[in-house]
Amino acid sequence: MTAIHSLKDLCLHELSDLYSAETQIIEGLPKLIAAVSNKKLSQALSQHLTATQGHLMRLDKVFDKLGEKPSGEVCAGMKGLITESTKLLAKGNSIDAPLLDAAIISAIQRIEHYEMAGYGCARTYCQQLGESDCEALLRATLFEEDEADKLLTRLALDEINLKAQKAIGASA
């Protein structure tokens, strides 16, 4: 585990955590997209996957600007969130399709909120360290995470949750 003896060390720790988190999302998100039934949700998540690949590239730029590399430590928080989302997929026939769509939104909003908290802290550290280019890159990602979260809320309220409510299954 890397030692933390300065704000720059702490910032690098935070950035490495986000690097691992984004990498895990890029690996995990396609499985969730494949399980989605609703076309709009599928499109939104595919766009989010592309955005996430862009977020990882931004982190590469940030590390380059700081003259550093990610530590390679696995983000345990994101590992838990991905485990949680894959548990949903393992439910198979014990969850009806429109309900699975709603549950996937809930799981992904947890993932996005994790990133909002992480990028919020990382950009503050960069600002304090006078790393304004890095701060701007992280702020751009933070903005996109926030927008993605709002889009999912709108999709849930306008369509997905209503369809989930109409699902009539064994215990409805």
Add this chain to the structure above:
Amino acid sequence: MTAIHSLKDLCLHELSDLYSAETQIIEGLPKLIAAVSNKKLSQALSQHLTATQGHLMRLDKVFDKLGEKPSGEVCAGMKGLITESTKLLAKGNSIDAPLLDAAIISAIQRIEHYEMAGYGCARTYCQQLGESDCEALLRATLFEEDEADKLLTRLALDEINLKAQKAIGASA
């Protein structure tokens, strides 16, 4: 794993997840509080622990009103977040005290964001199901999580991160 065949089932799944999350926070938070050096942060987190106990009691009320019980399934997302926070504590002498305070804020903001996402979805499901008493209880907790997150951001910006920046350690 409980089957999900209706919006009520999904709501109960979400509430059970939050029940496990709050229980894990009540268990994990005292260890983080014990590791904090800054008095204001320690007080804020102690108040948050008391609030968290209140959130669990609110969830008990919600389950009572719905005539149901939590599933007992462990929230894997929160388990990952708690693991991540305890990794910080395991750093021991390899992280200076003011930097540990800043890192603890970052870890707890991730935990609060998890809850914001979860309560946001759960209250929406209750609203749709016409469970207005439950929705009001969940909304009250959501509001408090949001306020706790803002308080930590203020503490970080006004004091903790500045002290962290002044920490001069081995690699500063």
